Amino acid sequence: MKKLRRLTGFLLIILLISAATVSIDILPATTKFPISTASQSTSISVVNNFGEDPQTERNFTWETSSEMNTGFIEYCPKNEFKSFTGENILISTAKSYESSKGAGTRTIHKASLKNLKPGTVYVYRVGNGTDLISTQGTFKTAEKKPNQFTFVQITDTQGANSKDYAVWEHTLDIALKAFPDARFLLHTGDMVDNGEEIAQWDLFTGAVKSELMNLPIEPAVGNHEAINRNGTNPDEKNYIDSFDLPAAMGTGAPAGTVYSFDYGYAHIAILNTECSSDNLKKEGNWLKADMQRSDKPWKIVALHRGPYGATYDSAEVRDALTPYFDEAGIDLVLQGHDHNYVRTYPMYNKAKATAGNGTVYITANSGGVKFYPGKLRSWQAVDLQPYTQMFVAVTVNKNTLKIQAYDVNNTLNDAITLNQ
Numbered sequence: 001m002k003k004l005r006r007l008t009g010f011l012l013i014i015l016l017i018s019a020a021t022v023s024i025d026i027l028p029a030t031t032k033f034p035i036s037t038a039s040q041s042t043s044i045s046v047v048n049n050f051g052e053d054p055q056t057e058r059n060f061t062w063e064t065s066s067e068m069n070t071g072f073i074e075y076c077p078k079n080e081f082k083s084f085t086g087e088n089i090l091i092s093t094a095k096s097y098e099s100s101k102g103a104g105t106r107t108i109h110k111a112s113l114k115n116l117k118p119g120t121v122y123v124y125r126v127g128n129g130t131d132l133i134s135t136q137g138t139f140k141t142a143e144k145k146p147n148q149f150t151f152v153q154i155t156d157t158q159g160a161n162s163k164d165y166a167v168w169e170h171t172l173d174i175a176l177k178a179f180p181d182a183r184f185l186l187h188t189g190d191m192v193d194n195g196e197e198i199a200q201w202d203l204f205t206g207a208v209k210s211e212l213m214n215l216p217i218e219p220a221v222g223n224h225e226a227i228n229r230n231g232t233n234p235d236e237k238n239y240i241d242s243f244d245l246p247a248a249m250g251t252g253a254p255a256g257t258v259y260s261f262d263y264g265y266a267h268i269a270i271l272n273t274e275c276s277s278d279n280l281k282k283e284g285n286w287l288k289a290d291m292q293r294s295d296k297p298w299k300i301v302a303l304h305r306g307p308y309g310a311t312y313d314s315a316e317v318r319d320a321l322t323p324y325f326d327e328a329g330i331d332l333v334l335q336g337h338d339h340n341y342v343r344t345y346p347m348y349n350k351a352k353a354t355a356g357n358g359t360v361y362i363t364a365n366s367g368g369v370k371f372y373p374g375k376l377r378s379w380q381a382v383d384l385q386p387y388t389q390m391f392v393a394v395t396v397n398k399n400t401l402k403i404q405a406y407d408v409n410n411t412l413n414d415a416i417t418l419n420q
């Protein structure tokens with residue numbers, strides 16, 4: 001009897017140790033935990049976003065059927081990688097939760113990797129530990145020492161069906177062919193046409209799943225993602241489920257819709273324009289403090305409904321936010337919503353600024369199927385509509401910010417270099 005009690009106690013301790021091992025975020029590098037036993041990989045949509053520090057953190061989001069309620073990510077620096085069965089593979093458990101918006105219930109998995117090495121390429125894959133493993137992807141952390149880098153902006157890719165979202169994939173592919181070393185994609189909103197339709201989110205991420213396996217996307221929420229934007233309860237649930245982004249405190253905006261990060265010589269803040277004027281002012285106050293904390297030479301903002309557009313005149317956003325942009329010394333604002341290409345004169349205090357001062361506002365036309373004709377406004381240095389998809393490439397160096405606006409026929413429609 002005594003022996004049996006000792007044996008039961010021993011088994012209990014083993015069980016407790018096993019449970020504790022599974023619950024920690026990063027398992028020891030030498031773990032033999034059988035993470036992925038599936039014999040074949042599956043191409044699934046895995047979205048990766050920067051954490052608060054792009055040098056050391058990366059967040060991953062994917063979804064599965066509701067029956068799969070666990071998720072893991074396996075990763076390793078590329079220069080040390082031999083295979084996923086190697087003893088140097090690191091493992092992180094995802095936070096997994098059920099989401100039931102739209103067509104049935106599904107499980108959302110979010111895994112945050114921390115303590116990564118700066119300036120390092122990693123290989124990774126995700127899975128559930130039994131019968132699902134993704135294809136292999138790569139990601140690169142930002143370098144500690146700032147270097148020149150390029151990022152790409154695409155906007156307003158919204159569509160109704162797979163044909164529409166194939167156009168968005170084409171735009172991204174052309175952009176990545178032109179700028180294969182782009183460090184991230186900045187999407188300035190209206191990713192989908194109806195943010196409540198989970199099928200459209202599946203088309204949005206599904207169309208570019210091979211590209212997004214190897215490319216971080218940093219999004220700004222658009223009015224089509226926030227269905228009830230003028231109501232008291234903006235619904236950005238599917239947006240929130242689709243990404244894993246840092247949360248700025250005190251703005252009143254939903255977590256993951258206002259955030260910022262450093263990359264190279266730039267500090268980049270993303271704002272949520274789909275809320276009340278009061279909330280916009282709270283975001284403005286947050287932005288001012290956020291930019292004051294940064295010593296980066298270039299200060300960039302991305303948002304959806306731009307203060308200075310064309311077809312639309314978002315006076316409410318202009319009135320609420322531009323005083324903060326003036327005060328914070330924002331160099332460049334990247335906008336969406338207008339479905340044509342606009343570059344403003346440098347603007348300060350709602351007027352054309354004197355040379356070398358002010359903020360330049362750019363609207364990147366559309367990366368999808370919908371275009372609007374241009375509309376002349378007093379603030380426009382350039383307003384054009386080639387009726388084909390466009391993207392903007394921003395190359396950040398210590399003393400220069402080079403902005404190039406291409407269409408998918410590789411025509412350079414506009415270019416400007418800002419100097420410090």
Ligand SMILES: [Fe+2]
Pocket residue numbers: 190222223224304336337338
């Ligand atoms: Fe919009």
